[in-house]
Amino acid sequence: MGRIEKRRSSTLGGVFMRYVLVVLGALFILVVGIILIFSILINTGYIYPANYAEQKINEEYESIRNADEVTEDMIPPLCHYVIFSLDGKKLSGNMPEELLEIAWNVAENGKASGHYFYKVISRPGEYVVLQYSLTPQYRSAFLREYVIDPQNLFTIILVLGTILIIIFPSIRFGKKMKTQMLPMMSAVGRIKEKDLEYDVSYCGIKEFDDCLESIDEMRIALKDSLEQQWKTEQDKNRQMSALAHDIKTPLTVVRGNAELLSETELTEDQKKNVDYIIDSTLQIQSYVQKLIEVTRSAQNYSYTSEKVKTEVFLKNIRKQAAGLAEVYHLKINWRENWSSEIIDLSDEQVTRAVVNIIQNSAEHTTQNGVINIYAEEQDGKLSFTVEDTGQGFTKEALQHGTEQFFMDDTSRSGGNHYGIGLFSAKTIAEKYGGNISLTNSEETGGAKVKICFHLRQDNI
Incomplete structure (x- = not known):
């Protein structure tokens, strides 16, 4: 078993930098795409530009001021209007009721509040106040009524697109990192399972490959140590087995002489002591035999x-x-x-x-x-x-x-x-x-x- 030749590797910093560049590139494309689509919709007339209402007011300003009577069809698109008498009485208009006070304040003092803009046209005996906003608007009245305005719509698209751009490359980056770490995890798992015979495969990331080299060096050192330990254990078992065989000879002599002694005339105490000697010798011989069996096959020894x-x-x-x-x-x-x-x-x-x-x-x-x-x-x-x-x-x-x-x-x-x-x-x-x-x-x-x-x- 050996090592598979290293392939050209990248640094972990380089891999992360590529991830960052991919995210930034995707964000750039998203922003440019939104701007481009927005510009096309404006140029084709599907969306009015933010200052469209203001331009139309300027175009119709003189005609409204000099008209004999101001009617609704004279009001520029995307505008609400109200006509006040000089004492602030509403004469006509389609401006929402809650904004009339603000409109009169603009006509009287020139001060406005809120997020709308106002244009006051002074006429003989009356004021015409036009209300508009400086945001892009759909040309379609239906879309203006039921769909959020284009500016907020494109903002939402930008935010959602940014989130997706961050999530999907991050998931892909995480999967790639996991794949790159598989050789290292595999090596650690093999060592954990006491399998020290395997080929090292590199992943292509310098830091991971350096770690794999260290793990492989540890594997080789561990393998050599275990082999040496096994050889030492085998030598010890052989020596113990040889010693056990050597012990059997003097034990046999002791037992034989004790049995011979038991056949002679002995006192009760002497006979009891000789019986102890014989029984203990038999016990020791049994232990020695078991020791021989254990040293021959320690792993297969059973109780x-x-x-x-x-x-x-x-x-x-x-x-x-x-x-x-x-x-x-x-x-x-x-x-x-x-x-x-x-x-x-x-x-x-x-x-x-x-x-x-x-x-x-x-x-x-x-x-x-x-x-x-x-x-x-x-x-x-x-x-x-x-x-x-x-x-x-x-x-x-x-x-x-x-x-x-x-x-x-x-x-x-x-x-x-x-x-x-x-x-x-x-x-x-x-x-x-x-x-x-x-x-x-x-x-x-x-x-x-x-x-x-x-x-x-x-x-x-």
């Missing part, structure tokens, strides 16, 4: 369950605890509470987990000390609580005591302790959907460990 008699299972653990008590010169207080005659678990694995905890307590309890063990089976769970009269856990041990190879030599020292027992017990408990907790006992002042296993088959 198979089986149905066992609760009484027999607990009796076996109690017997091993008694053997440890003999070796370390301790006293075992054993309590048990169970209701199910048969339980479903891996006899060997759960036994090993519990015995590891008991041995951990035995190693850290002074001679003639006491270990309290309480076994309880209830509601589909099996739990063991082990507490001793040792010095207890330190704060650090309470946090990290179940981690592999953790050794707290400051308080619970003594014996050949390699930080594996509690870690192994935790691993087995979690395989059964259970857990392990470390505390200090209020009753004994020493360490207290509780381990729990779920007995349901589907948790294994």
Whole structure:
């Protein structure tokens, strides 16, 4: 796997600048188009220019002033008018009633208010006031009546066009950016899925391509690191397997001599001690065999369950605890509470987990000390609580005591302790959907460990 050759790339700033130029260009075309259409409509006469009414008033000014009588047909288009007597009385006109006061104020004082414009024509005995606006108007009376004026119409078109010009290029720009980012997102996704065998494809944007190069360098470094880690793990497993094979030889010798010794005449205490030796040797040989199997295929190692008699299972653990008590010169207080005659678990694995905890307590309890063990089976769970009269856990041990190879030599020292027992017990408990907790006992002042296993088959 390698890298696909880079294609010519643009900067992110250049891409954004092209987007800005496209938007500005489209806005320019929109404005020019509106102005051009507006001019064509004015030139063709469909729309009157803004000063059309004012021009017509100037053209008709003299004729209105000198006419014998002013009639409505003499009023220029787009205008309203009113004729006042000299004392302000309305004589005629079509100007809206609400604007008459403003029109008279214009005729009398020359002052106007509002958004309309006014032209006053003085005639003998009367004033003619013309009202008009300086905005483009449709030539069609129907359009003037029912459609908004051209100026506001083109303003609305300009605003809507501007919004559309901003929205659509932005959507297109966003889709393009998303497409350009796909190679980077794909690379991150492949690494997340632990797939480190893929070709890097560049997107054509310099900043993104530089990021892809960094990701690819990280991928290569991660791949090399994992391969090295795998090789190291394989070497360690081979060494452990070889060591386990080497341990089997002296164990066989110990077991053989213990069996030979058991055939001689022994006292009751001696016979009991030899039985402990033989049973422990058999147990160690079983553990060594499992260690060999685990190191050969750690990933395929499984915890198979089986149905066992609760009484027999607990009796076996109690017997091993008694053997440890003999070796370390301790006293075992054993309590048990169970209701199910048969339980479903891996006899060997759960036994090993519990015995590891008991041995951990035995190693850290002074001679003639006491270990309290309480076994309880209830509601589909099996739990063991082990507490001793040792010095207890330190704060650090309470946090990290179940981690592999953790050794707290400051308080619970003594014996050949390699930080594996509690870690192994935790691993087995979690395989059964259970857990392990470390505390200090209020009753004994020493360490207290509780381990729990779920007995349901589907948790294994």
